[in-house]
Amino acid sequence: MTSSLHFFRSSIGKKIIMAITGFIWFGFVIMHMLGNLQIYQGPEKLNAYAKFLKDLGPLLWVARGGLFVAFFGHVAVAILLKRQNASARPVSYSKESTIQASKASTTMFYSGLLLLTFLIYHLLHFTLGVTNPDHSSHEYLLKNGDSVHDVYAMVILGFQQPSIAIAYIVFMFFLALHFSHALGSMLQTIGIAAPKHHPTLQKIATTLAIIVFIGNTSMPLSILLGLVK
């Protein structure tokens, strides 16, 4: 108990919690993107996939619970780390490299806050149907005769609104920024990387962030341009 408290109170303990909870979300974002990209295969495919997820029942709730805990753990520890860093640094840094590291963690904190805003909006729009109930009120008849929630129509109607599509593209940029910084620092925190490997790992992190950016922005963009209807 005392040792787990000590782990949590230590700066490295907090960074490990940030790394694990962040990694859970990174995994989710990749899976979510791969699932969503089925939009290019038409309404039957995307709606059947959405129904498959819904039919997971209790398993879906376990996954949602895990994501919820990871999310709030990530945000709470980020706030604790920020406070800890601020109080540990009454005078400003003199070394350039440390200033850069502190700039990166400030970027992480604020891009993280923007992502929190995105997530709240995203859930209100697509999951809870609060911001545009007209987008989520459609039903779709699958080939097997099941009538399901028309997720395809919901996404198309959403991204046909220029303000929504553009806002998503901007948020996806901040997501990419957050990921590329986070994955690099996460690998260092958990000690996978010897310093000489850091540039390569940073390149891998940036490439993954760019892939997620392209995959996720392709959807609002192609719908806004009328390529997917």
Ligand code: HEM
């Ligand atoms: C263009 C990009 C995205 C699209 C098209 C998209 C689409 C969707 C849709 C359609 C749903 C509702 C699914 C349903 O009701 O069956 C959903 C739910 C969700 N999305 Fe996204 N999403 C995108 C990006 C993201 C990102 C970047 C995140 C996280 C940072 C995210 C997190 C979530 C979460 C947590 C849910 C709720 C899942 C659940 O209900 O269990 N989404 N998304």
